[in-house]
Amino acid sequence: AQKITQTQPGMFVQEKEAVTxxxxxxxxxxxxxxxxxxxPSSGEMIFLxxxxxxxxxxxxxxxxxxxxxxxxxxANLVISASQLGDSAMYFCAMxxxxxxxxxxxxxxxxxxxxxx
Amino acid sequence: xxxxxxHPSRVICKSGTSVKIECRSLDFQATxxxxxxxFPKQSLMLxxxxxxxxxxxxxQGVEKDKFLINHASLTLxxxxxxxxxxxDSSFYICxxxxxxxxxxxxxxxxxxxxx
Numbered sequence: 304a305q306k307i308t309q310t311q312p313g314m315f316v317q318e319k320e321a322v323t324x325x326x327x328x329x330x331x332x333x334x335x336x337x338x339x340x341x342x343p344s345s346g347e348m349i350f351l352x353x354x355x356x357x358x359x360x361x362x363x364x365x366x367x368x369x370x371x372x373x374x375x376x377x378a379n380l381v382i383s384a385s386q387l388g389d390s391a392m393y394f395c396a397m398x399x400x401x402x403x404x405x406x407x408x409x410x411x412x413x414x415x416x417x418x419x
Numbered sequence: 420x421x422x423x424x425x426h427p428s429r430v431i432c433k434s435g436t437s438v439k440i441e442c443r444s445l446d447f448q449a450t451x452x453x454x455x456x457x458f459p460k461q462s463l464m465l466x467x468x469x470x471x472x473x474x475x476x477x478x479q480g481v482e483k484d485k486f487l488i489n490h491a492s493l494t495l496x497x498x499x500x501x502x503x504x505x506x507d508s509s510f511y512i513c514x515x516x517x518x519x520x521x522x523x524x525x526x527x528x529x530x531x532x533x534x
């Protein structure tokens with residue numbers, strides 16, 4: 304069975320510094336996708352970044368980068384130059400590739416608080 | 420970009436009544452739509468997966484007769500909470516996708532309060 308684990312319930316970071324949010328996953332499927340979403344207090348789910356299991360390079364999107372270590376089954380999110388607006392819940396998620404049901408399963412989330 | 424509209428954003432209903440939540444993909448055809456439930460300070464729990472024109476696939480532990488899902492077209496899926504009770508109060512959020520390699524677009528969510 305697929306499983307996503309986020310071991311940091313809460314994190315603090317000083318404004319303008321970088322922060323790493325941890326995510327490990329477990330799957331026996333060779334094809335899968337890894338996602339990170341941001342959920343502010345309004346509840347909307349904001350897509351941040353995606354990494355495919357066959358991608359050779361780590362994904363980057365602006366200030367977001369994904370540190371993908373396939374052998375360790377980890378997909379940590381790195382946010383550089385943190386901003387006050389980055390304070391939110393962050394969820395790591397995994398989908399199963401090549402499956403008609405390709406459902407997205409979420410980790411428990413990490414609440415990030417950026418200090419001024 | 421892909422946009423998913425979810426209505427209502429908030430609803431309060433009396434215990435024993437039913438409430439319908441709509442999820443519409445505005446600018447793309449959604450092959451599959453997903454319904455999630457989120458309790459305060461918790462993660463999103465997948466309730467069911469629906470494909471247009473076929474019956475929804477429910478996750479283990481989700482009552483099919485209580486949470487009715489209809490996916491009548493490629494742009495609309497509805498979740499009906501039947502005979503709602505206070506324990507059904509939660510944040511419900513839908514997600515739509517064009518296919519396995521197209522990612523997921525989320526609606527803005529519906530906060531249901533049953534009194």
